[in-house]
Amino acid sequence: MGPLEGVKVVEVGGIGPGPFCGMMLSDMGANIIRIDRKGHRGRVEAKYDILHRGRRSIGLDLKKPEGIEVALRLIEQADALQEGFRPGVMEKMGLGPDVCMKRNPKLVYGRMTGWGQEGPISQAAGHDINYIALTGALYSIGRAGQNPVPPLNLVGDFGGGGMLLAFGIVCALFEAQKSGKGQVVDAAMVDGSAILMAMFYGQRASGFWTDQRASNFLDTGSHFYDTYETADGKWISVGSIEPQFYALLLKHAGIDDPEFQVQDNRTKWPKFKKKVAEIFKTKTRDEWCDIMEGTDVCFGPVLSMEEAPKHPQNVFRKTFVEVEGVLQPAPAPRFNRTKPEIQGPPLMQGEHTEAALADWGFTQDEIEKLKAGDVI
Numbered sequence: 001m002g003p004l005e006g007v008k009v010v011e012v013g014g015i016g017p018g019p020f021c022g023m024m025l026s027d028m029g030a031n032i033i034r035i036d037r038k039g040h041r042g043r044v045e046a047k048y049d050i051l052h053r054g055r056r057s058i059g060l061d062l063k064k065p066e067g068i069e070v071a072l073r074l075i076e077q078a079d080a081l082q083e084g085f086r087p088g089v090m091e092k093m094g095l096g097p098d099v100c101m102k103r104n105p106k107l108v109y110g111r112m113t114g115w116g117q118e119g120p121i122s123q124a125a126g127h128d129i130n131y132i133a134l135t136g137a138l139y140s141i142g143r144a145g146q147n148p149v150p151p152l153n154l155v156g157d158f159g160g161g162g163m164l165l166a167f168g169i170v171c172a173l174f175e176a177q178k179s180g181k182g183q184v185v186d187a188a189m190v191d192g193s194a195i196l197m198a199m200f201y202g203q204r205a206s207g208f209w210t211d212q213r214a215s216n217f218l219d220t221g222s223h224f225y226d227t228y229e230t231a232d233g234k235w236i237s238v239g240s241i242e243p244q245f246y247a248l249l250l251k252h253a254g255i256d257d258p259e260f261q262v263q264d265n266r267t268k269w270p271k272f273k274k275k276v277a278e279i280f281k282t283k284t285r286d287e288w289c290d291i292m293e294g295t296d297v298c299f300g301p302v303l304s305m306e307e308a309p310k311h312p313q314n315v316f317r318k319t320f321v322e323v324e325g326v327l328q329p330a331p332a333p334r335f336n337r338t339k340p341e342i343q344g345p346p347l348m349q350g351e352h353t354e355a356a357l358a359d360w361g362f363t364q365d366e367i368e369k370l371k372a373g374d375v376i
Contacts, residue, residue: 002029002331002340007079007173010035010071011055012095013349014084016128016153017161017189018112019051021082024166026054027331027340033356035060035071036349038376046348050328054343058357059350059376066375068094074360076103079176080169084112087122097184107182108172112165114156116188128156131189137197144214144221160192215266217241223272224249224263227302234285235302236292248297253279350376 004025011022013036026032032055039059046052061067072095075081081100083090090096090111097109111117114126132138132155133148142149168185176182203209203216215221224240240249246263250256253276260272280288285301292299303311309320309327321330324345331340353376354367362370370376 001338002027003335003338004170005029005338007031008077009033009169010074010078010081012071012081012083012085012090013037013057014112016084016157017165018082018084020158020162021110021112021165021169022055023051023053024162025080025082025169026343029338029340029343032056033058033074033360034349035062035074037062038067038350038374046346046351047324047326049346050326052346053323053328055347056352056356057347057349058353060353061375062093062095064373064375066370066373070357070362070370070375071095072100072103073362075100075107077360078104078107079173080108080110082110082112082165082169086125087113087117101182105182106176106180108169108176108185109182110165110169110172110185110187112161112187112189114189116191117186128153128161128189131156131160132193134190135194135197136200137193139211140197140200140213140219142213142219148213155196156189156193160194160196161187161189164189164192164195217264221266222269223276226273228277228280230280230285230288231282232284232286236280236285236288237300237302238292239298241298245296245298248295252292252295252297255279 007025007030009022009025009030009032011018011032011034013019013034022032022034034052034055034057036057036059038061060070062071075095083095100109101107113122114131115122115124129138129150132150137155138148138150140148141151165185165187168187172183172185200209204211209216213219218225220226224238224246227235227237229235238249240246243263250260255275257275259268262268283291288299289301293301301307301311308314314320318330320327321342322328323342326345331342334340354371357367357370357376358364367376
């Protein structure tokens with residue numbers, strides 16, 4: 001099992017970054033019990049809800065005192081709890097940090113919000129696009145003269161949200177081993193999106209980066225870091241930033257114009273880009289792959305989700321795996337001893353209520369009483 005084998009986590013069901021965090025922890029070996037709303041069913045068939053893979057779900061009515069007591073008994077046994085409600089919701093339910101940590105002083109209490117636990121708009125609704133808009137990330141992504149482009153919901157929900165919460169929980173678990181004390185992890189997607197922009201804020205402060213979209217070396221402003229259409233209507237990517245890689249780009253693209261030797265002459269970038277685009281249009285994507293893939297040009301074909309799992313590198317690495325007929329990304333990162341693995345397919349919400357509660361110490365009589373009281 002993975003490096004988190006033996007770690008017990010209570011996940012209070014949510015959407016987006018919360019389940020992503022749970023998936024990451026589960027893939028690393030954590031034993032997670034997910035509390036979902038009693039009677040609730042997801043929008044898609046369970047096996048397609050990949051973010052819910054690898055843990056069991058119990059259906060629990062948290063509006064009843066008996067349901068809160070069940071949750072607290074689970075939390076007493078847990079190393080960590082994760083939740084993704086607006087600030088104050090867990091407190092109103094009777095499951096705030098003070099209550100939970102009184103029952104379990106070593107508990108790591110992970111909280112996921114958009115704007116953070118405090119602040120003038122902390123109670124407002126939002127989504128990934130709004131959080132990254134507030135940090136400069138969204139403003140910086142897009143082509144010249146066009147709208148900013150949302151990078152799916154990768155930056156706010158997953159990179160700056162779920163991944164940040166998983167990192168925070170593991171850091172707090174590590175510290176708790178030394179101190180014997182738990183603590184609250186306040187992970188906000190706006191904070192996570194901001195920290196992902198650290199390099200760019202440094203470059204802006206130095207004068208190397210400007211706020212003008214598509215005028216910098218990493219934002220499609222340069223001719224050596226962009227995507228280009230090929231003769232067959234497909235696309236390739238180049239990222240030849242370093243001088244030695246740039247030299248190889250010129251060589252393999254057949255560019256011998258001496259003007260191109262001055263790589264960082266930004267006044268010439270629009271002209272250079274037009275020329276490079278014309279060259280890449282002369283061959284198909286596969287032909288450019290034959291010429292550049294595997295060299296130090298820093299090159300890659302732009303693959304669809306249909307194509308990506310079939311690429312030889314992904315096949316060799318087993319980057320994608322199939323679980324009950326559903327193709328999905330494999331656990332990451334990898335370890336040479338404690339191998340992460342998917343602990344099972346996504347399960348229907350509430351599917352294993354009785355079995356999971358029994359495994360966490362509830363007797364059959366207690367489970368029957370909870371069923372009779374319509375708590376589970």
